Amino acid sequence: MKVLLDVCTPVQVRQALPDHVVHTAVKLGWGELENGDLLREAEAAKFDLLIICDKNLRHQQNLTRRRLAILELWTNHRPTLEKHWPLIRRTRKPCDPASIVR
Numbered sequence: 216m217k218v219l220l221d222v223c224t225p226v227q228v229r230q231a232l233p234d235h236v237v238h239t240a241v242k243l244g245w246g247e248l249e250n251g252d253l254l255r256e257a258e259a260a261k262f263d264l265l266i267i268c269d270k271n272l273r274h275q276q277n278l279t280r281r282r283l284a285i286l287e288l289w290t291n292h293r294p295t296l297e298k299h300w301p302l303i304r305r306t307r308k309p310c311d312p313a314s315i316v317r
Contacts, residue, residue, distance in 0.1 A: 216263045217238075219264070222240050231296075231300035231304050232303070232304065238262075254283075257283055264285070267288070268288045269287070
């Protein structure tokens with residue numbers, strides 16, 4: 216699975232996904248993109264999953280007909296997330312295109 220971490224998502228989240236190809240928006244030069252533009256770029260680059268900590272994305276964007284799934288984390292606090300790697304690993308599995316999992 217090809218996974219993109221949003222700007223506010225700690226890069227250490229990739230440790231929860233050892234069997235996947237994980238990229239960051241910053242490393243791809245997409246760090247300054249607004250949410251709609253980021254979604255378009257991610258889909259054009261054939262990402263399967265976007266992991267975000269932005270709780271407003273689902274209210275600001277029309278997520279129907281999207282070709283990538285979105286996993287919305289409840290925090291961007293790295294130490295808290297590290298305690299929940301197994302949960303993140305399990306949660307990303309049922310992600311279907313155009314779905315958002317919180």
